[in-house]
Amino acid sequence: xxxxxxxxxxxxxxxxxxxxxxxxxxxxxxxxxxxxxxxxxxxxxxxxxxxxxxxxxxxxxxxxxxxxxxxxxxxxxxxxxxxxxxxxxxxxxxxxxxxxxxxxxxxxxxxxxxxxxxxxxxxxxxxxxxxxxxxxxxxxxxxxxxxxxxxxxxxxxxxxxxxxxxxxxxxxxxxxxxxxxxxxxxxxxxxxxxxxxxxxxxxxxxxxxxxxxxxxxxxxxxxxxxxxxxxxxxxxxxxxxxxxxxxxxxxxxxxxxxxxxxxxxxxxxxxxxxxxxxxxxxxxx
Amino acid sequence: xxxxxxxxxxxxxxxxxxxxxxxxxxxxxxxxxxxxxxxxxxxxxxxxxxxxxxxxxxxxxxxxxxxxxxxxxxxxxxxxxxxxxxxxxxxxxxxxxxxxxxxxxxxxxxxxxxxxxxxxxxxxxxxxxxxxxxxxxxxxxxxxxxxxxxxxxxxxxxxxxxxxxxxxxxxxxxxxxxxxxxxxxxxxxxxxxxxxxxxxxxxxxxxxxxxxxxxxxxxxxxxxxxxxxxxxxxxxxxxxxxxxxxxxxxxxxxxxxxxxxxxxxxxxxxxxxxxxxxxxxxxxxxxxxx
Numbered sequence: 001x002x003x004x005x006x007x008x009x010x011x012x013x014x015x016x017x018x019x020x021x022x023x024x025x026x027x028x029x030x031x032x033x034x035x036x037x038x039x040x041x042x043x044x045x046x047x048x049x050x051x052x053x054x055x056x057x058x059x060x061x062x063x064x065x066x067x068x069x070x071x072x073x074x075x076x077x078x079x080x081x082x083x084x085x086x087x088x089x090x091x092x093x094x095x096x097x098x099x100x101x102x103x104x105x106x107x108x109x110x111x112x113x114x115x116x117x118x119x120x121x122x123x124x125x126x127x128x129x130x131x132x133x134x135x136x137x138x139x140x141x142x143x144x145x146x147x148x149x150x151x152x153x154x155x156x157x158x159x160x161x162x163x164x165x166x167x168x169x170x171x172x173x174x175x176x177x178x179x180x181x182x183x184x185x186x187x188x189x190x191x192x193x194x195x196x197x198x199x200x201x202x203x204x205x206x207x208x209x210x211x212x213x214x215x216x217x218x219x220x221x222x223x224x225x226x227x228x229x230x231x232x233x234x235x236x237x238x239x240x241x242x243x244x245x246x247x248x249x250x251x252x253x254x255x256x257x258x259x260x261x262x263x264x265x266x267x268x269x270x271x272x273x274x275x276x277x278x279x280x281x282x283x284x285x
Numbered sequence: 286x287x288x289x290x291x292x293x294x295x296x297x298x299x300x301x302x303x304x305x306x307x308x309x310x311x312x313x314x315x316x317x318x319x320x321x322x323x324x325x326x327x328x329x330x331x332x333x334x335x336x337x338x339x340x341x342x343x344x345x346x347x348x349x350x351x352x353x354x355x356x357x358x359x360x361x362x363x364x365x366x367x368x369x370x371x372x373x374x375x376x377x378x379x380x381x382x383x384x385x386x387x388x389x390x391x392x393x394x395x396x397x398x399x400x401x402x403x404x405x406x407x408x409x410x411x412x413x414x415x416x417x418x419x420x421x422x423x424x425x426x427x428x429x430x431x432x433x434x435x436x437x438x439x440x441x442x443x444x445x446x447x448x449x450x451x452x453x454x455x456x457x458x459x460x461x462x463x464x465x466x467x468x469x470x471x472x473x474x475x476x477x478x479x480x481x482x483x484x485x486x487x488x489x490x491x492x493x494x495x496x497x498x499x500x501x502x503x504x505x506x507x508x509x510x511x512x513x514x515x516x517x518x519x520x521x522x523x524x525x526x527x528x529x530x531x532x533x534x535x536x537x538x539x540x541x542x543x544x545x546x547x548x549x550x551x552x553x554x555x556x557x558x559x560x561x562x563x564x565x566x567x568x569x570x571x572x573x574x575x
Contacts, residue, residue, distance in 0.1 A: 214307060219544050220313070220543055221325055221543035221545045222313075222546045224313060224314040224316075228309060228314065231307055232306060232307050
């Protein structure tokens with residue numbers, strides 16, 4: 001890559017584990033990464049300051065440089081110096097002015113996009129990269145960034161797909177936890193499924209145990225009290241586990257119906273923060 | 286959400302508390318609706334070969350012919366006392382008159398019939414009854430306050446326990462294999478179990494050992510019986526038969542059900558204590574009660 005711009009720091013930055021029975025709380029708020037609206041991206045090319053304003057500002061400044069160079073080149077070079085110095089805000093003004101002077105200046109568009117990226121104005125960066133690709137569809141840097149942004153856009157678009165409660169309910173009705181997994185609440189689904197399997201399994205075990213002990217009671221001719229109590233205890237235990245399994249089942253169905261439109265819960269993903277990309281792991285309830 | 290939790294807890298609690306218990310359907314279970322009225326309560330003693338036993342007061346006196354020993358157990362099953370010797374080499378029969386107990390020894394040499402005072406904790410017999418014991422081979426015995434009824438395998442003899450003499454009473458009924466003899470104080474009768482090859486019966490004799498026509502026939506082996514009021518209990522290979530003493534009509538059969546120690550699968554000796562029926566199996570005494 002031409003620019004070592006994508007400093008990847010693969011560290012597990014956070015592990016958010018939220019276990020809560022409440023279904024009314026929006027736990028997804030703190031996990032949003034970037035929300036780039038693809039449909040209105042071109043309209044956002046224009047920064048908060050208009051092109052004329054930046055141009056006037058740029059022209060009003062004394063630009064050190066080779067007098068033989070064009071004004072656009074001088075602006076670009078000076079913007080580059082500011083960029084290298086980390087002054088992205090001012091560098092952006094020069095690069096953007098260059099694009100106003102020469103709308104097909106790919107280098108200026110790319111630098112503009114980088115500045116927006118550095119300033120974490122991803123909507124504008126996205127639009128600027130689109131302009132680069134408009135004039136140079138093979139630009140590798142822009143293509144990589146666009147892929148990255150498209151991935152995020154796709155995820156957000158997919159996550160916001162409206163679902164019907166029945167889709168989740170019938171899945172949980174088929175097997176507890178399945179609906180939660182469908183709702184992107186994998187951890188909860190695993191817990192529901194495991195609890196149901198454990199409860200139902202123990203219920204079946206104790207039902208079988210009760211049957212053996214009750215049969216033994218029915219034919220014994222000594223210590224009937226003990227034999228009866230053993231059978232009764234097994235039956236009661238089976239009942240308790242059966243009720244628990246039933247409660248888990250009912251809870252799973254109800255929970256699946258309530259959280260049918262839950263946003264996607266990523267267990268691991270990339271997160272941009274402080275000009276670095278982090279691996280963010282999360283586990284949401 | 287707290288309401289949801291509360292509702293769930295209440296539902297579970299209600300389901301658990303409202304669940305019906307298992308049906309008690311075992312006929313040997315006193316709580317069952319089809320209870321037969323008697324059930325196994327436990328066993329008393331551990332014998333090499335329990336030949337006979339008798340309940341005197343709240344004690345059980347037992348004769349073990351292999352260990353050559355007389356045992357005294359409490360009705361609760363505790364071994365209180367035992368002795369050997371005392372002129373007994375192979376006791377096979379034991380009975381009581383309400384005060385003393387008597388032991389018949391089938392040893393071919395001594396053939397003793399001795400009376401013991403249960404209050405006297407010793408192997409010393411209070412009396413040897415009678416001197417004719419060297420003539421007769423007594424295998425079982427019973428006693429009233431005045432007489433001792435000693436049985437060989439084919440006849441019953443009456444002795445005056447006070448005068449220590451044979452008082453001209455010998456049964457004439459054609460017994461072939463006497464296995465038990467008891468005295469019924471309520472009717473002043475001597476009752477004999479005869480386990481012959483072709484005739485298995487319980488025969489009632491009067492105090493003079495005369496047969497009055499009262500007998501109960503069986504098709505199974507009978508080694509003993511117990512009497513309680515107007516009931517007679519007879520353990521056989523198919524359980525314990527409860528019959529009316531006066532008519533011989535069978536009322537019911539118990540100890541014939543299921544698996545475990547509470548089943549009688551062979552004939553045995555028998556006696557009663559209050560409402561309990563005790564059955565000797567050869568190695569122990571099984572107790573059945575209401």
